[in-house]
Amino acid sequence: QQQVRQSPQSLTVWEGETAILNCSYEDSTFDYFPWYRLFPGESPALLIAIRPVSNKKEDGRFTIFFNKREKKLSLHITDSQPGDSATYFCAASDDYAQGLTFGLGTRVSVFP
């Protein structure tokens, strides 16, 4: 059973639009939610992260919205650029397990 679910699997937006990536989780003990970005041929890299004490985290054009009650979060990429084209992974962890539990990823394509 997938502990962290992401949707959609792939997403295409035009340059300047807002891309919305969704993530949900099962385990109520998860208390740290990072998003990693993977460009083809490169390494996953931390993009932005949130803890449940907040319901919003913003970093430039990237914003996480978090709903603890519904166990859902979303990543918004505003003013999308072709350079944002990549696979975005939602992940989760808690104090008890080591390592991160990743979702399957959302492949984002931004066309000029």
Add this chain to the structure above:
Amino acid sequence: EAAVTQSPRSKVAVTGGKVTLSCHQTNNHDYMYWYRQDTGHGLRLIHYSYVADSTEKGDIPDGYKASRPSQENFSLILELASLSQTAVYFCASSDAGNQDTQYFGPGTRLLVL
């Protein structure tokens, strides 16, 4: 300068053969991890280590062994490689455990024939 390096970057192995993937970090991090990436499965944790000479099982450890001979080095060993182990393998390190930023290596693309 890359802080997490992996070798080899790609490898073709035969079914039943032994494969060793190596990872080296210069971050001075205590925690190191091995993940595999497959289409349709995202990234899944195989083994991790929080101190030299000790390793722990992750979510999918079957068919894999790990070795942490020093703080800087973490190896993943496939004693009897199988077709299902064809994947991209990523090593990562972090300073303070699962809620700290993980720094990933460039990945090793393994093809088992």
